[in-house]
Amino acid sequence: MNFQKRKQKIFEELDSRGEVDIKKLAAELGIAEITARRDLNQLAADGLLYRTHGGAVKVNPQERPHAFVNKTAQNAEVKDAICRVAAAQIQEGDIIFMDCGSTVFRLCQFIKNKRIKVITNSLPVIYELQDSAVSLNIIGGELDDARQAMHGIIANEHIARYRATKAFLGVDGISLNGLFANSEKEAGITTAFAGNSAYTYLLCDAGKIGRETYLNFGGLDIVDAIITNAGAEVMQDYEERGVKVLRAV
Amino acid sequence: MNFQKRKQKIFEELDSRGEVDIKKLAAELGIAEITARRDLNQLAADGLLYRTHGGAVKVNPQERPHAFVNKTAQNAEVKDAICRVAAAQIQEGDIIFMDCGSTVFRLCQFIKNKRIKVITNSLPVIYELQDSAVSLNIIGGELDDARQAMHGIIANEHIARYRATKAFLGVDGISLNGLFANSEKEAGITTAFAGNSAYTYLLCDAGKIGRETYLNFGGLDIVDAIITNAGAEVMQDYEERGVKVLRAV
DNA sequence: TTGATATTGATTATATTTGAACAAATTACA
DNA sequence: TGTAATTTGTTCAAATATAATCAATATCAA
Numbered sequence: 001m002n003f004q005k006r007k008q009k010i011f012e013e014l015d016s017r018g019e020v021d022i023k024k025l026a027a028e029l030g031i032a033e034i035t036a037r038r039d040l041n042q043l044a045a046d047g048l049l050y051r052t053h054g055g056a057v058k059v060n061p062q063e064r065p066h067a068f069v070n071k072t073a074q075n076a077e078v079k080d081a082i083c084r085v086a087a088a089q090i091q092e093g094d095i096i097f098m099d100c101g102s103t104v105f106r107l108c109q110f111i112k113n114k115r116i117k118v119i120t121n122s123l124p125v126i127y128e129l130q131d132s133a134v135s136l137n138i139i140g141g142e143l144d145d146a147r148q149a150m151h152g153i154i155a156n157e158h159i160a161r162y163r164a165t166k167a168f169l170g171v172d173g174i175s176l177n178g179l180f181a182n183s184e185k186e187a188g189i190t191t192a193f194a195g196n197s198a199y200t201y202l203l204c205d206a207g208k209i210g211r212e213t214y215l216n217f218g219g220l221d222i223v224d225a226i227i228t229n230a231g232a233e234v235m236q237d238y239e240e241r242g243v244k245v246l247r248a249v
Numbered sequence: 250m251n252f253q254k255r256k257q258k259i260f261e262e263l264d265s266r267g268e269v270d271i272k273k274l275a276a277e278l279g280i281a282e283i284t285a286r287r288d289l290n291q292l293a294a295d296g297l298l299y300r301t302h303g304g305a306v307k308v309n310p311q312e313r314p315h316a317f318v319n320k321t322a323q324n325a326e327v328k329d330a331i332c333r334v335a336a337a338q339i340q341e342g343d344i345i346f347m348d349c350g351s352t353v354f355r356l357c358q359f360i361k362n363k364r365i366k367v368i369t370n371s372l373p374v375i376y377e378l379q380d381s382a383v384s385l386n387i388i389g390g391e392l393d394d395a396r397q398a399m400h401g402i403i404a405n406e407h408i409a410r411y412r413a414t415k416a417f418l419g420v421d422g423i424s425l426n427g428l429f430a431n432s433e434k435e436a437g438i439t440t441a442f443a444g445n446s447a448y449t450y451l452l453c454d455a456g457k458i459g460r461e462t463y464l465n466f467g468g469l470d471i472v473d474a475i476i477t478n479a480g481a482e483v484m485q486d487y488e489e490r491g492v493k494v495l496r497a498v
Numbered sequence: 499t500t501g502a503t504a505t506t507g508a509t510t511a512t513a514t515t516t517g518a519a520c521a522a523a524t525t526a527c528a
Numbered sequence: 529t530g531t532a533a534t535t536t537g538t539t540c541a542a543a544t545a546t547a548a549t550c551a552a553t554a555t556c557a558a
Contacts, residue, residue, distance in 0.1 A: 002505090003505085019253075019254065022545080031506080031507090032506070032507050032508080033507095033545090034506080034507065034508080034546090034547095035505085035506060035507070037545085037546070037547095038505095038506085050253065052251045052252065052253045052254075053251050053252070053514070053515065053544085053545060053546085054251055054515095054544080054545060054546095055251065057253045057254070057257075123375070123379075126372070126392070127376075130372075130392075130394070130397070131394065135391075135392075136391075136392040136394075137389075137390065137391050137392065138387065138389050138390065138392055138399055139389045140386075140387050140388045140389020140390065140399070140403075140404075140407045141386065141387065141389065142384075142385075142386050143375070143379075143384075143385040143386065143387055145379070145380065145385075148379070150387055150389070154389075154407065154410060155389070158389045158403065158407065161403060251515090252515085271535080280516080280517090281516070281517045281518080282517095282535090283516080283517060283518080283536090283537095284515085284516060284517070286535085286536070286537090287515090287516085290536095302524070302525065302534085302535065302536085303525095303534080303535065
């Protein structure tokens with residue numbers, strides 16, 4: 001019964017009953033109360049639940065209707081798994097770049113309760129994080145209708161004014177030859193985000209790994225870590241190149 | 250039955266009945282009256298309810314600044330009349346500044362089909378004009394949650410990079426002594442917009458005319474024209490100062 | 499295997515929550 | 529206005545939860 005398993009159980013309990021009790025939890029899972037407490041504390045630190053005396057309750061996800069965000073994402077489960085890992089990397093006080101990829105967008109749900117600053121050029125991200133604990137900064141510039149995000153010279157300049165502790169970015173493809181994008185605009189934004197953050201995470205599902213498409217806009221050295229569901233043997237080459245690999249189950 | 254659970258119950262009760270009674274609360278939740286009292290005191294300290302003798306009532310549901318989602322704006326007819334006049338001033342090819350006032354927001358519906366560029370710091374405006382004929386440019390910077398708009402140093406700098414043919418702006422008040430705003434941030438944005446557009450329209454209903462409030466941030470010379478429903482005789486003074494007045498019926 | 503690291507549990511000290519009793523303040527009502 | 533009833537704040541004690549420290553166990557890389 002490891003942490004992942006227990007975490008799952010905790011959320012099952014929370015979803016069905018709305019609250020968990022340390023004593024009961026410890027008894028049901030066959031663990032010590034101190035362990036149950038530590039689990040809940042950690043999950044509370046990640047903003048995934050609220051701690052109470054003797055247990056925890058679930059956060060109320062003050063749901064708002066966002067008509068224009070296309071929620072029917074493909075591969076939602078894989079992307080969510082990747083985003084859970086990503087969210088665990090985020091600490092209170094972080095300043096975070098988020099770009100306009102569909103994977104990165106799904107990170108929103110996991111960071112709503114964190115006290116952090118998010119700087120983004122993505123309208124869906126903005127609408128998703130409005131009225132959350134997150135403090136928002138919007139990259140200005142021309143709106144690209146198709147991507148629902150700001151791009152262009154002014155956007156790049158704007159990014160250059162900020163320094164983030166962490167960047168969470170998507171790409172259209174990545175291989176040992178570097179990063180690939182479907183447009184120069186996207187490449188420019190990604191480069192700007194990565195260049196102005198202390199640590200850069202790339203979020204990409206297995207389908208993106210090894211994929212070379214249209215524009216090769218930078219080497220692997222731009223990236224500090226890749227969060228992916230791809231197999232360990234596939235990722236070994238990247239690790240040998242000095243890129244940290246975080247595997248999402 | 251911990252504090253969080255009780256808190257939930259208290260708000261359920263408040264929402265349905267509008268008030269709670271300490272005795273009943275203690276009986277229903279199976280807690281001592283002193284505990285119920287302490288709960289209510291704490292929630293009152295957080296401003297989540299008002300304490301009364303023997304219980305509590307709910308706080309006035311203060312208007313959420315989600316005015317754009319809640320489209321039932323006050324004075325909608327007057328504002329729409331003003332905006333129709335404003336929209337008539339806009340030609341194809343114009344580059345337009347729009348700020349985050351509630352009157353200016355209502356201009357959106359009248360310009361959706363025009364082939365123009367709109368530069369704005371207002372999220373509601375962006376939301377409303379997405380997927381229209383209008384080409385959008387978003388002013389970046391820190392998001393002010395209450396106003397749902399970008400403000401601050403970076404926003405002002407960003408505005409300074411652009412030149413518009415026309416600006417459509419709101420204020421909190423205007424008198425012969427100049428323009429008035431409720432915050433420095435707002436004043437800064439308005440000044441920046443006006444300073445970088447060839448022609449500046451002020452949209453204000455009769456209630457704003459002659460109103461002096463908080464911060465006087467500029468003289469009448471900032472403005473080229475006022476669009477208003479105020480009476481002709483009231484507006485004569487402004488015309489004599491060289492401001493063009495467009496009257497909305 | 500070994501050593502290093504992370505996880506888990508036991509023990510003890512500290513902090514929080516809750517309720518009871520009683521004095522002070524407020525309200526209700528004649 | 530004055531008196532009784534009620535509500536409130538304060539202090540204290542008991543029960544319970546939590547944090548801190550240290551030891552035991554598991555995991556992992558070399």
